[in-house]
Amino acid sequence: MYTTGTAFLEALHEAGVSYIFANLGSDHPAIIESLARAKKENKELPTVITCPHEFVALSAAHGYAQATGEPQAVMVHVECGTQNLGGAIHNASRSRVPVLIFAGASPYTQEGELTGSRNEFIHWIQDVPDQRGIVRGYTKYDNEIRTGANVKQLVYRALQIAKSDPTGPVYLMGPREAMEEEVEPMTLNNDLWEPISPSAVAPLQLEQLSNDLVSANNPLIVTSYLGRNKEAVEQLVQLSEKLAIPVIESIPHQMNFPADHSMHLGSQWNTPGQNEQLEEADLVLVIDSDVPWIQMKNKPSDHATVYYLDVDPLKEEMPLWYIPSKQFLKADSCIALKQMNQYIDDNCQLDKDVISKRWKKFSDIHHHQMKEKHRIEQRKTGVITPEYLTACIREVIDEENTIVLNEGITNYGAISNHIGLNTPGSYYASGAGSLGWNGGAALGMKLAKSNKTVVSLTGDGSYLFSVPSTVHWMANRYKIPFLTVIYNNSGWKAPKMSTLGVHPRGIANETEGFWVNFDPTANLAKIAEAAGNARPITVEDSSELKGVLEEGLKTVSEGRSVVINVTIPHVYSKEITDTGTQSANLEAELKK
Structure with a gap:
């Protein structure tokens, strides 16, 4: 039989998913049968990694996506397995990690009307009013598979949303009867389901930001996760060296800027004291950071100009969040940095004497920081x-x-x-x-x-x-x-x-x-x-x-x-x- 479960697994494979981190249960017979048949017939499907705990399953998919940018699949058991994802779904959401989570659901028939009908006591116990609601506050998209006729479209759409900036987890669920449904094989063109293209900075805003950077006396860059795109690191180094702009990493969760670079001024976490360089900056460019500083303890001067550039510059999923800025620029950091570097090269007259003095000042600070670190x-x-x-x-x-x-x-x-x-x-x-x-x-x-x-x-x-x-x-x-x-x-x-x-x-x-x-x-x-x-x-x-x-x-x-x-x-x-x-x-x- 070619079932919804078979089509679901095929769709994952066709969309580039390599691994399914799985904690299987009574809701997955269609999936298990399809996997067994594929193994017998040497049919290529994603590799199943058995995970005795759902939190670890999603954390593994999280790590894989961080290292590659490619979303993997996590398979859990009805609402119980969904709840056992626990804090891992928070992590995937806040870290903007693309991943597809699939959970079965209790059967919706109980007298053998359809294949997969209820035949275990647990099917009544695990039937809840809003299973998808358990994770709705943490996912970009959730839906229920009701038929195999369009299951591939749902998988492709879910992954398209997961991979589009700001990236994040998506959730699909499917009752046993729907997953056991016999359907006709279907082939889709995966090229028509690509994520949205990364965005750039609009010309007028690019001109204003670039000119303000060039004319600033003490510009500073703060970042946390720019390094999710390795090419962005190279572009940031170019901009920093071009204008002698120092870089501070705030709660870094990527390698964003080389630690031994003369313009690297360390990282900060729950820093209890005021960072002197942040306080002295007359322009602060925040690139890819949720918490660039903690206002009660450590923040820029009230006279500083702040620009905020991020794939999610308004942090729309954070109810309390505000850092007043001259502009909030929703753009891919790598593209934006390329734009800035090119604009400055083509349009700006640089004061080499000012830049040289600034380089000397911050390279000395960097050198002293390195000595202090070595002492500690x-x-x-x-x-x-x-x-x-x-x-x-x-x-x-x-x-x-x-x-x-x-x-x-x-x-x-x-x-x-x-x-x-x-x-x-x-x-x-x-x-x-x-x-x-x-x-x-x-x-x-x-x-x-x-x-x-x-x-x-x-x-x-x-x-x-x-x-x-x-x-x-x-x-x-x-x-x-x-x-x-x-x-x-x-x-x-x-x-x-x-x-x-x-x-x-x-x-x-x-x-x-x-x-x-x-x-x-x-x-x-x-x-x-x-x-x-x-x-x-x-x-x-x-x-x-x-x-x-x-x-x-x-x-x-x-x-x-x-x-x-x-x-x-x-x-x-x-x-x-x-x-x-x-x-x-x-x-x-x-x-x-």
Whole structure:
């Protein structure tokens, strides 16, 4: 039989989907039967990756899409599996990651009227009024497959929407009867379902922005995810060098600008102090950033001119969001940067003396920042600081052949400032707020870039959120090994710091009552060993660290995952607060 399920799988394959990250259930007999028939007949369809937890399935598709730009499929079980996607659907939405999610639905007949009619008690229990509504706030598009007659059109349309800027997840559901329907085979021309073309800046706005950049005395660029297009990084470097414009990365979740470049002024996260360069800028160009600064703590001068350029410059899905700007430009950053570079070359007379002085000023600041970072990274006796740990990782990896993931949370700033990467496509973070992305994303990135070594840097809290038992079972089964380094402070530091940010002299601080510690500590690396034969290593002595990291990378290269559990200062220790403040206040340190 050629069913709706068969046509659905064919449509995914024809549209370029390579993998289905699947957690199958009683709603998927048509899919399972079609897959079995295809295997028997050597028919090419997307490869099914069995995922014992839905959160990991979607996180893996997230990582794959980040590394390639290509959406994959996630298959889950009715409304229960949909809800088990949990924070991963938030991550995919906020990170603007294209992915197609398919869920079955309880049968809508119960007396055998149609093939697939209800024959298990669970079909009544899992029948809910609005299954699609569970994820509607996080998807660009949702629909129900009601017949196989147009299932390919629905799949093509869903993927077209997912891949069109701003990209994001889409959701389809199909009841058993609809998926079991026998239909006539259909062929569509996939070329007619391409995503919308990336947009450019209108001529008048381009002229105004370019001229303002050229005439500014202290221009500054802030970005977070421009590096999702590797070519955009090259264009940004050209613009920066042409006008001596420094670049700050705000909560970077891509490699946006080379860390060793003279115009790179570091990254900022929940920076508690005012960034001096941001305050002095007379023009700030924000390119691809959701949160370029935090107004309560760190923002441009009220006299600065702000331009906002983004695929989603109004953040329409964020109810409270505003940064008053001279212009909001909805455009693809790579195209816009090409336009700016060409316009300036063709139309602007540059003051080389001003540009030279500006280059000298910011290259000196960059040089001093690098010296300060190096000072902070130095090994201390008896403690492994996040900065020293990150520096050791930087020194042992081969950047050209490595992908680094950052879900360090309260160590996010330490990692992004000290990992020091310069290669587009070498660094990723989730770009969102639901913890646990790191494990599944590492699997997806390794599937997408099998020739790369994937190194996942995570806190102990975000490691536990990642469902490590599922992650490492999958890594072992599908031979996709990677290295995990846990920045283990034995607790959730983030809620503690958030509380202190609002109540710095409160009772919680006085009594050390934050309810965030993980004592007694668990042997986190052993979880990965038990579930997926990963090699567990625990490090407490800083003198052993670099050798252990090198050993871990060697083991991964031989085909076995490794989890290195590194003890850093406890969430309740004074040392951890000091080192966190030290990392976050690099600008203040330099000012002194």
